[in-house]
Amino acid sequence: MLRAIFFRQPHRIARTCAKFRYMSSSPEPTTRNQHFSVDAEGKTVVDLSFASEALGLPAADGYGWAQLEFGDSVGDDQRYTILRKLGCGMHSSTWLARDEVGNGFVAIKALTGHMTGMNEKGVYWEAEALRLLSFRSQDPSFKPSSPHCVRLLDEFILPGRGSAGSHMCFVMPVYGGDVKALVASRKTPFELPTAKRISLHLLRGIAFAHERGIVHTDLKHDNIFFTTELETTDIERWLKEDPSRRHEPELSQDGIIKAAVSQPLPKISDELARRATYVLSDFGCGLPSNLHDDRTITTPPLRAPESFLGGKWDAPADIWAFGCLVFELVVNGTLFKYRVNEKWKLTAIENMLYQMLLFSNSNDGGFQPEQLAAWPLAGQYFNSSCELEKEPTVFHWPLEDIISKRNNAIPSADVVAIAKLMYQCLRLNPADRATAEELLQDPWLEGADA
Known part of the structure; x- marks a missing residue:
């Protein structure tokens, strides 16, 4: 019976992994x-x-x-x-x-x-x-x-x-590896059936974790493993x-x-990726599900607005990150860019908030007064009219347009369906976001296991 786990690629950075030994008969270190x-x-x-x-x-x-x-x-x-x-x-x-x-x-x-x-x-x-x-x-x-x-x-x-x-x-x-390694080995986005399969399996993992009272807080490609057929x-x-x-x-x-060399399992083919089972992993940042006070969670491009603005957060923060990851899986690129906006003189955080306003559903109506009042850091970025202090031009930028532009191989019906799924995740008010269980009923995910 084969049992197994994941592996990450070797790093040459500070604070990486673990492995060393004392040696008395080794060659002298240079x-x-x-x-x-x-x-x-x-x-x-x-x-x-x-x-x-x-x-x-x-x-x-x-x-x-x-x-x-x-x-x-x-x-x-x-x-x-x-x-x-x-x-x-x-x-x-x-x-x-x-x-x-x-x-x-x-x-x-x-x-x-x-x-x-x-x-x-x-x-x-x-x-x-x-x-x-x-x-x-x-x-x-x-x-x-x-x-x-x-x-x-x-x-x-x-x-x-x-x-x-x-x-x-x-x-x-x-496990056979992580999705980050699969992405790194490709020059093009995943085939749509593979992206859909990863999305479905990840969502099932999130739903199960939330049912068990766990918020992951660190969803990203690195933390999605896949099974091995070895x-x-x-x-x-x-x-x-x-x-x-x-x-x-x-x-x-x-x-x-003498550190051990990191030697992960061999890379898998696209065919194996299409039929692998994907697994939510690395709960090192996981926390019990309840309203947590201000604490920065999740990598910036996937971070929910309540975390940027010092508000209390819970399972809906995972749902926001999942919506961003669906986009990454189908286009092989990030939706939100965590960087300075030179045109409007926005800091990286201000630019994230600006993009949230651009990409949110036009029916959401932007950030609401009671919402910003509950988030301690909102006053640093928004005025009394719930507009960004630096007043960049705000308009609705449909996700459908962004998806089509970034991957024109996706059929138009799928583009609309993907955007609809994402809009349920990227609602500015955490209370309005769909739950993982609700998202599992989304029509776009039907047949992903086939």
């Missing part, structure tokens, strides 16, 4: 691979340009990636054998492991020591979110875990090495043909390290 120095005042200066994740940095300073070796046995009763690093992220690394009990493969997401500490303090909620998503009840009316939300198979604490601290580890199925024997062959590797030795604050 000067360029030394990542810390001492300034004139005797303070340690850290250079974060590691070959992969910034290993050997302490959890106490916000780092602490897991120090795993190929062949390590981890988990309760040493059930899992580490075989490869699949990828890494800002606060974790993901590893392919063999389940010695289930005799298949799983993926293990190891949080940094810093994030493990945040979890222990109750600040970081991913563990609880994953438990809620994977919980099964004896009540026959209670829905089982969804095939469109990532599943938690097991969890354990991995003792740390060096200054990395201990690591909360989540055992999950192995069997256990296929992965074994891949491991043999493309052995796990390490980068050259580097000098860190914890000593000499």
Whole structure:
């Protein structure tokens, strides 16, 4: 039985994933691979340009990636054998492991020591979110875990090495990759059936998460995984043909390290993408569903107006982001541009608000007084007439026109249907947005599983 998880592409940026080791017989690291120095005042200066994740940095300073070796046995009763690093992220690394009990493969997401500490303090909620998503009840009316939300198979604490601290580890199925990687491998938009399938499966995942009382708050291509058709024997062959590797030795604050190279599963074809199952993943920013006070959530181009304006937010913020993602999936580009508007002298945030006014349904009537009064930061951008202070020219720019312009291969009937679906998501008042369950009944999504 094959189990698996996702992987991200390797990064060469600060604060990426997790993986390092002490070495006594390694070649000496070169000067360029030394990542810390001492300034004139005797303070340690850290250079974060590691070959992969910034290993050997302490959890106490916000780092602490897991120090795993190929062949390590981890988990309760040493059930899992580490075989490869699949990828890494800002606060974790993901590893392919063999389940010695289930005799298949799983993926293990190891949080940094810093994030493990945040979890222990109750600040970081991913563990609880994953438990809620994977919980099964004896009540026959209670829905089982969804095939469109990532599943938690097991969890354990991995003792740390060096200054990395201990690591909360989540055992999950192995997935084939994420939609961001699929987009990056293409020069053209997805075929419409594929875009529709991804949209439907993502929406099912959102609906299930909302039903379980979870707001994702970080919907984006990176966090949509897809299943793999590789069997256990296929992965074994891949491991043999493309052995796990390490980068050259580097000098860190914890000593000499050799980061594992991120080696995700092979890319899939368009044909496989058309029939894959898509899964909502990475609940690291997830929070319980209720009205939350001002807290910036979601990447700016997908961020709802209430978050920009310091208002309380809940599940409708996910719906706004979903509407933006539908556009991205069908045209292979963003709807909202988070950048300065030179023509009207608008800051990036002002320009986002301006675009919201342009693209919203003409029947919405713009931002309303009672709405702006409830959002603390609205006074910085709007006057008493609910108009932007800098008074750019506002008009209705139909989504149908934008979709057609960005992808003229979409049939006109689909253009109208896509715009109608998006308008239900991009309502300026969160209370007016459709729920995920309501959107699942939208006619455009019919037949997406075919």
